[in-house]
Amino acid sequence: MAEEKEAGLPGRSRLPGFDEDSGRGYRGDYTGGGYGPADHGPYGYAPSGYYQQYPPPAYVRDSGVSANRRTSTWTAAALIAAVAATTGYLAHSIPASTSTSGTTTTGTTGGHTSTTHSGQSGGVQSGAPSVGSPVVTSGGSGAAAGRGGDN
Amino acid sequence: MSATALLHARPAWSRVSVGSLAVAAADRDALGTTARLAVWPAANLTAMLAAVDDELAALDAQASRFRADSEISALHAAGAGRHQVSDGLAEAIRIALAAAAWTGGRCDPTVGSALVRIGYDRDFAAIAENDAPIQPGAGAAPGWQAIALRGNVLTAPPGVLLDLGATAKGLGADRAAAAAFASAGEGGVLVSLGGDIAVAGRPPAGGWPVLIADEHRQVRAARNLAAPAVPRGAADPAIAQQVRLASGGLATSSSTCRRWVRAGRVLHHIIDPRTGMPAGSPWRTVTVAAATCAEANAASTAAIVAGEDAPGWLGDHGLPARLISHDGQIIRTGGWPEAEDGPVCSPGGSWLAALIEGGDR
Numbered sequence: 001m002a003e004e005k006e007a008g009l010p011g012r013s014r015l016p017g018f019d020e021d022s023g024r025g026y027r028g029d030y031t032g033g034g035y036g037p038a039d040h041g042p043y044g045y046a047p048s049g050y051y052q053q054y055p056p057p058a059y060v061r062d063s064g065v066s067a068n069r070r071t072s073t074w075t076a077a078a079l080i081a082a083v084a085a086t087t088g089y090l091a092h093s094i095p096a097s098t099s100t101s102g103t104t105t106t107g108t109t110g111g112h113t114s115t116t117h118s119g120q121s122g123g124v125q126s127g128a129p130s131v132g133s134p135v136v137t138s139g140g141s142g143a144a145a146g147r148g149g150d151n
Numbered sequence: 152m153s154a155t156a157l158l159h160a161r162p163a164w165s166r167v168s169v170g171s172l173a174v175a176a177a178d179r180d181a182l183g184t185t186a187r188l189a190v191w192p193a194a195n196l197t198a199m200l201a202a203v204d205d206e207l208a209a210l211d212a213q214a215s216r217f218r219a220d221s222e223i224s225a226l227h228a229a230g231a232g233r234h235q236v237s238d239g240l241a242e243a244i245r246i247a248l249a250a251a252a253w254t255g256g257r258c259d260p261t262v263g264s265a266l267v268r269i270g271y272d273r274d275f276a277a278i279a280e281n282d283a284p285i286q287p288g289a290g291a292a293p294g295w296q297a298i299a300l301r302g303n304v305l306t307a308p309p310g311v312l313l314d315l316g317a318t319a320k321g322l323g324a325d326r327a328a329a330a331a332f333a334s335a336g337e338g339g340v341l342v343s344l345g346g347d348i349a350v351a352g353r354p355p356a357g358g359w360p361v362l363i364a365d366e367h368r369q370v371r372a373a374r375n376l377a378a379p380a381v382p383r384g385a386a387d388p389a390i391a392q393q394v395r396l397a398s399g400g401l402a403t404s405s406s407t408c409r410r411w412v413r414a415g416r417v418l419h420h421i422i423d424p425r426t427g428m429p430a431g432s433p434w435r436t437v438t439v440a441a442a443t444c445a446e447a448n449a450a451s452t453a454a455i456v457a458g459e460d461a462p463g464w465l466g467d468h469g470l471p472a473r474l475i476s477h478d479g480q481i482i483r484t485g486g487w488p489e490a491e492d493g494p495v496c497s498p499g500g501s502w503l504a505a506l507i508e509g510g511d512r
Contacts, residue, residue, distance in 0.1 A: 128356050131359070132360065135359060135360060135361070136346075137362045138364070138402070139365050140365060140403060
């Protein structure tokens with residue numbers, strides 16, 4: 001309960017360096033406190049006593065937290081975009097597979113051996129493109145307007 | 152360049168959009184009709200065009216009865232007797248004779264004289280509609296049994312003019328598709344000669360999408376199919392159907408196109424060998440899928456001539472087919488799909504190949 005009281009909220013304990021009374025949550029104690037050698041401040045390179053004389057403002061920590069949040073946000077966005085792009089690429093590059101369910105019958109009629117496929121839809125065409133519109137019309141052979149041979 | 156070379160200079164290919172960046176396509180006039188090449192990957196188009204050009208030029212030089220300098224014209228000029236022919240023409244005649252035997256003589260290469268008699272004696276674009284009388288003739292065609300091909304030696308009696316129209320366009324599509332695919336060695340290719348289609352290599356997923364209509368230059372307005380050079384308007388939605396072709400060939404014969412008028416009578420190019428006159432058929436359009444385009448071409452022509460017997464004959468041979476009567480009734484055989492965009496499964500075995508392997512005529 002002492003910890004709860006100190007943290008101010010049930011189930012929570014205050015992290016080192018935070019002041020429960022501070023609106024910005026930062027106490028500004030850089031003389032030790034686990035951040036680095038006591039005589040060199042929290043970053044280990046300031047002269048002894050520097051941070052007592054010139055305590056860093058509270059927004060330094062806030063800006064660090066904000067920077068980390070921004071980095072996380074951008075990383076997550078980049079990952080989502082990469083997954084979406086990869087999914088889209090694979091969806092378009094993997095050829096469509098068509099069912100080949102059906103029957104194949106081989107028989108002999110009048111001395112001629114024939115193989116008949118029923119219910120077949122063209123088979124699996126690895127790498128073959130998908131084409132929707134007709135590429136040609138089969139109809140009676142109307143004549144060309146120009147000159148040419150004919151059979 | 153000589154006058155002959157100028158006359159038979161290859162028309163340039165025109166790139167066309169078929170609604171998919173993965174597929175490249177091009178059109179040009181060829182063999183008196185329109186040729187279309189569609190390929191994937193699109194980068195292979197240029198190399199394949201050259202291969203198709205070579206095959207079409209070779210076929211035209213071998214089998215066009217409208218070129219004075221063609222090999223078949225030289226045969227006709229030489230008259231009756233025994234003639235040595237090139238490998239290419241021998242193959243074209245051999246397939247035409249096999250098709251005649253297969254169809255019970257319903258498509259017969261000896262109808263050349265009958266076609267000349269009713270006015271189809273020149274390139275179709277040059278046929279004028281006039282009141283010139285139809286030349287009197289003997290009626291029935293001489294019959295395919297009158298000629299024989301042993302190896303590359305053709306034996307023909309007097310007065311026989313060959314017309315390979317029932318099989319040659321299909322053969323040209325088969326040859327061109329095979330040559331185009333061989334030139335690239337990857338992907339897939341579709342070749343259409345006036346709507347007679349052969350495919351080679353791997354098709355797009357589900358098969359090449361093909362629109363079936365009365366006439367090969369019709370397009371369905373609702374679809375964003377590239378407009379051909381000479382648009383004929385939208386295909387009749389009650390008639391048109393999109394299907395998928397993954398292998399083999401597909402051909403459509405129709406009595407609604409290549410029509411002309413002589414002596415006040417409307418004529419068309421599909422001759423009934425029994426009468427020597429345009430076939431009076433209950434079918435306006437018949438589409439057939441087969442192991443090769445030449446075979447599909449022969450079967451669709453024979454079905455127009457066969458009339459009421461056509462569905463039974465097509466069904467007996469296991470050929471997927473779609474027959475449309477003059478009043479718009481549709482009959483399907485051999486597993487032809489009823490659904491829009493359904494797969495057409497060409498038979499794996501070739502009837503013509505089996506007949507040819509059985510022996511020369």
